[in-house]
Amino acid sequence: MKTFNPFDAASFRTALRAFMDxxxxxxxxxxxxVAVSGGADSVALAHLLHASGIPIQIAHCxxxxxxxxxxxxxxxxxxxxxxxxxxxxxxHFDTNEYASAGKLSIQEAARELRYAWLExxxxxxxLDAVATAHHMQDSVETLWMNLSKxxxxxxxxxxxxxxxxxxxxxxxxxxxxxxxxMMAEQLAFVEDSSNASDKYTRNYFRHHxxxxxxxAYPDVVRQTGASIQRFREAEMLYQQAxxxxxxxxxxxxxxxxxxxVLKLKQVRPLATIAYELLKPFGCNTHLAAQAxxxxxxxxxxxxxxxxxxIVRDRKWLxxxxxxxxxxxxxxxxxxxxxxxxxxxxxxLREEKYDGRPIPADADVAxxxxxxxxxxxxxxxxxxxxxxxxxGLNKKKKLSRLFxxxxxxxPEKEKVWVLESDxxxxxxxxxxxxHRFRVTEHTEQILVLKMETTR
Amino acid sequence: MKTFNPFDAASFRTALRAFMDxxxxxxxxxxxxVAVSGGADSVALAHLLHASGIPIQIAHCxxxxxxxxxxxxxxxxxxxxxxxxxxxxxxHFDTNEYASAGKLSIQEAARELRYAWLExxxxxxxLDAVATAHHMQDSVETLWMNLSKxxxxxxxxxxxxxxxxxxxxxxxxxxxxxxxxMMAEQLAFVEDSSNASDKYTRNYFRHHxxxxxxxAYPDVVRQTGASIQRFREAEMLYQQAxxxxxxxxxxxxxxxxxxxVLKLKQVRPLATIAYELLKPFGCNTHLAAQAxxxxxxxxxxxxxxxxxxIVRDRKWLxxxxxxxxxxxxxxxxxxxxxxxxxxxxxxLREEKYDGRPIPADADVAxxxxxxxxxxxxxxxxxxxxxxxxxGLNKKKKLSRLFxxxxxxxPEKEKVWVLESDxxxxxxxxxxxxHRFRVTEHTEQILVLKMETTR
Numbered sequence: 012m013k014t015f016n017p018f019d020a021a022s023f024r025t026a027l028r029a030f031m032d033x034x035x036x037x038x039x040x041x042x043x044x045v046a047v048s049g050g051a052d053s054v055a056l057a058h059l060l061h062a063s064g065i066p067i068q069i070a071h072c073x074x075x076x077x078x079x080x081x082x083x084x085x086x087x088x089x090x091x092x093x094x095x096x097x098x099x100x101x102x103h104f105d106t107n108e109y110a111s112a113g114k115l116s117i118q119e120a121a122r123e124l125r126y127a128w129l130e131x132x133x134x135x136x137x138l139d140a141v142a143t144a145h146h147m148q149d150s151v152e153t154l155w156m157n158l159s160k161x162x163x164x165x166x167x168x169x170x171x172x173x174x175x176x177x178x179x180x181x182x183x184x185x186x187x188x189x190x191x192x193m194m195a196e197q198l199a200f201v202e203d204s205s206n207a208s209d210k211y212t213r214n215y216f217r218h219h220x221x222x223x224x225x226x227a228y229p230d231v232v233r234q235t236g237a238s239i240q241r242f243r244e245a246e247m248l249y250q251q252a253x254x255x256x257x258x259x260x261x262x263x264x265x266x267x268x269x270x271x272v273l274k275l276k277q278v279r280p281l282a283t284i285a286y287e288l289l290k291p292f293g294c295n296t297h298l299a300a301q302a303x304x305x306x307x308x309x310x311x312x313x314x315x316x317x318x319x320x321i322v323r324d325r326k327w328l329x330x331x332x333x334x335x336x337x338x339x340x341x342x343x344x345x346x347x348x349x350x351x352x353x354x355x356x357x358x359l360r361e362e363k364y365d366g367r368p369i370p371a372d373a374d375v376a377x378x379x380x381x382x383x384x385x386x387x388x389x390x391x392x393x394x395x396x397x398x399x400x401x402g403l404n405k406k407k408k409l410s411r412l413f414x415x416x417x418x419x420x421p422e423k424e425k426v427w428v429l430e431s432d433x434x435x436x437x438x439x440x441x442x443x444x445h446r447f448r449v450t451e452h453t454e455q456i457l458v459l460k461m462e463t464t465r
Numbered sequence: 466m467k468t469f470n471p472f473d474a475a476s477f478r479t480a481l482r483a484f485m486d487x488x489x490x491x492x493x494x495x496x497x498x499v500a501v502s503g504g505a506d507s508v509a510l511a512h513l514l515h516a517s518g519i520p521i522q523i524a525h526c527x528x529x530x531x532x533x534x535x536x537x538x539x540x541x542x543x544x545x546x547x548x549x550x551x552x553x554x555x556x557h558f559d560t561n562e563y564a565s566a567g568k569l570s571i572q573e574a575a576r577e578l579r580y581a582w583l584e585x586x587x588x589x590x591x592l593d594a595v596a597t598a599h600h601m602q603d604s605v606e607t608l609w610m611n612l613s614k615x616x617x618x619x620x621x622x623x624x625x626x627x628x629x630x631x632x633x634x635x636x637x638x639x640x641x642x643x644x645x646x647m648m649a650e651q652l653a654f655v656e657d658s659s660n661a662s663d664k665y666t667r668n669y670f671r672h673h674x675x676x677x678x679x680x681a682y683p684d685v686v687r688q689t690g691a692s693i694q695r696f697r698e699a700e701m702l703y704q705q706a707x708x709x710x711x712x713x714x715x716x717x718x719x720x721x722x723x724x725x726v727l728k729l730k731q732v733r734p735l736a737t738i739a740y741e742l743l744k745p746f747g748c749n750t751h752l753a754a755q756a757x758x759x760x761x762x763x764x765x766x767x768x769x770x771x772x773x774x775i776v777r778d779r780k781w782l783x784x785x786x787x788x789x790x791x792x793x794x795x796x797x798x799x800x801x802x803x804x805x806x807x808x809x810x811x812x813l814r815e816e817k818y819d820g821r822p823i824p825a826d827a828d829v830a831x832x833x834x835x836x837x838x839x840x841x842x843x844x845x846x847x848x849x850x851x852x853x854x855x856g857l858n859k860k861k862k863l864s865r866l867f868x869x870x871x872x873x874x875p876e877k878e879k880v881w882v883l884e885s886d887x888x889x890x891x892x893x894x895x896x897x898x899h900r901f902r903v904t905e906h907t908e909q910i911l912v913l914k915m916e917t918t919r
Contacts, residue, residue, distance in 0.1 A: 161688030164699040219677040234615030244734035245618040248706040280698035
């Protein structure tokens with residue numbers, strides 16, 4: 012990015028426009044749905060876009076976490092939208108309830124609710140993209156957090172300017188730049204006290220890691236921010252190299268993939284290339300390393316992932332979809348009281364619902380019997396599965412749910428689902444589906460209880 | 466790396482061997498010259514290698530910075546070498562003098578002296594490599610420091626296991642692992658108090674940045690260390706992609722290189738590819754961006770680097786070596802009292818040396834006249850130039866000297882040298898050559914004074 016003077020509003024807007032052009036954010040005429048909490052960053056974003064002649068609408072989430080303060084923020088944003096003369100949308104959430112229903116932290120719950128609603132609203136209003144006010148420091152913090160947890164090259168691109176319908180037009184600017192703009196334009200904002208000081212959040216970095224770093228390297232955020240741009244481009248070149256190897260080494264025949272042993276052995280760096288080629292077949296770095304060991308093993312040896320089996324043939328590694336994963340189905344007929352499955356047992360009872368509160372127990376499902384149609388089916392989850400998680404009442408991919416729950420691959424491999432008429436009723440041991448929940452109008456309930464047998 | 470138990474010496478040594486094999490450090494029969502300060506890390510390294518049956522010799526630098534303590538450390542290492550029954554080498558340095566002569570920090574001075582002597586000693590003793598005791602945390606700190614200053618993908622590989630004749634066999638181990646080995650083997654060591662707590666050194670990271678990081682991510686060093694290994698492999702793939710573009714886009718004809726404008730315009734990511742293709746011609750990211758701008762400019766426009774001119778032709782970017790850089794030579798005849806150069810003037814006077822101390826002034830050179838042979842020559846420095854910096858009395862490349870002095874590219878472009886009979890006498894305005902210095906035996910001195918004229 013060329014430098015700009017944040018205190019000169021016109022210069023800031025030129026920089027914004029240049030960044031949006033470069034990242035192909037908001038093409039001419041596109042209307043952006045801007046998420047505004049009322050804090051400095053989001054107020055600056057909405058004001059900047061509006062003042063640059065880019066059509067916007069404003070969306071505000073009221074998480075009802077801070078009593079009157081939440082109401083105050085909502086009023087502030089409503090008035091701000093009125094001043095700009097742009098449409099205003101608001102949604103109230105019962106964040107605490109959603110968090111406890113889904114066993115999520117308040118932060119996770121707020122995050123899920125926010126993004127789900129913003130996307131829903133974007134589709135309803137027919138707008139082009141949702142814009143959030145993430146800035147350079149957010150992105151730098153993301154990079155540091157990834158590094159501290161351990162990451163590969165994709166952990167270095169920080170927060171992306173564009174992800175599907177989500178855009179971040181402020182990534183070129185620092186917190187200080189934004190503060191400069193707010194001052195220059197004399198813009199009011201509300202103090203955002205919703206950021207809990209959780210050890211594992213970016214707040215920890217902001218308050219405990221950044222200050223000593225800044226002491227030694229005053230320009231650390233901008234320098235790391237510039238590095239992130241270089242890492243993004245490096246990642247593109249890396250991906251080009253990977254795709255070259257994929258084209259040369261992975262051959263599809265029907266449902267199977269063939270990789271020549273001798274040629275794979277010769278590539279360098281082997282570990283990373285093997286990981287990238289096998290990732291689509293369910294390999295993490297650990298499983299990919301096992302697959303590399305197959306190169307020195309005898310024919311017939313194999314590695315199994317959640318979705319595929321990688322078999323050492325004489326000349327090839329042959330990658331086959333796991334038929335078992337798709338074929339293990341267990342039916343439950345009406346009136347059946349027990350099902351035995353690999354590693355666990357399900358007991359069932361039906362009873363009249365007396366209106367008592369439903370206990371929160373991940374291993375027991377209380378279902379609205381009138382919504383179910385027999386036979387029910389129990390099977391392993393598969394890619395593409397989705398449900399309407401309890402409390403969210405919005406479609407969500409299971410793969411996405413597992414990411415939120417931070418499930419490891421072995422944990423994911425063990426997940427079973429209960430289905431009724433091709434609709435997922437229960438991600439077993441984890442999350443009920445909203446459509447089958449017990450409500451005050453429920454008369455008859457079916458209770459399923461899960462117990463391990465080994 | 467597979468995990469190992471640092472308290473089990475055999476397991477630690479197996480891990481060492483595995484790491485050395487993987488990184489091709491110290492092939493069978495090779496003897497390593499191990500740098501031992503007497504601190505825990507270097508004692509552990511020497512002991513580990515010796516106990517693993519790898520032939521070693523021990524080298525100790527006495528920087529004479531801490532009075533008796535320095536002598537104590539030397540004695541300790543000498544005794545340690547005697548215990549292991551391996552050859553022991555020591556060199557005493559006047560680090561303070563070297564630092565002030567070269568305008569270096571004590572740390573920089575010690576580093577220069579150390580590596581220069583170790584390499585000298587390695588060549589003299591005919592050994593295969595110099596081994597230093599850098600460990601995983603050192604490498605992780607290097608990565609964090611690079612990130613804070615701003616870096617590209619090559620700043621992410623941390624400390625390399627192998628660089629020329631220099632090897633680091635302990636990079637797979639953490640400080641804690643090494644402490645475990647020292648305890649298990651009941652090894653003594655001396656406390657290394659020579660690490661000044663400079664804000665810009667790794668000590669700052671160790672004491673002020675790492676502790677809060679470790680608080681939130683106890684495993685941060687090992688996780689970042691594992692990431693470094695992945696980044697190294699990612700960098701290899703990145704380089705492969707770059708070399709593919711170089712082969713496709715850069716064509717050599719005589720002394721010139723041709724890059725097709727239309728094809729270069731189409732590559733993605735353009736900024737990074739252009740930077741990598743033009744780096745060998747003296748481009749930094751800034752100059753490379755200017756060269757990218759040439760793609761949209763009219764024929765005849767050009768960008769000049771320290772070594773080349775990149776000219777926009779109708780269909781090509783043509784890269785031509787700067788003839789000027791090589792041809793600008795100014796001769797000084799015996800008795801000449803003044804030379805005018807682009808931007809500055811040199812005045813000369815000859816006088817009898819009366820034994821007074823030589824003032825330290827970078828813009829004035831006091832030379833031993835009897836070592837000079839006229840005509841002297843003044844020219845721009847060029848790649849491959851070397852001198853014997855005052856105080857070091859050892860050959861050193863100018864490019865290396867500039868790195869130590871942290872010269873920017875524009876600063877480097879402005880460096881002139883004074884030559885006598887093809888030997889560099891003075892890196893002008895920066896450093897005298899040891900061979901032409903004034904000593905107590907000097908009778909006649911030539912004084913050159915540099916003054917800017919614009």
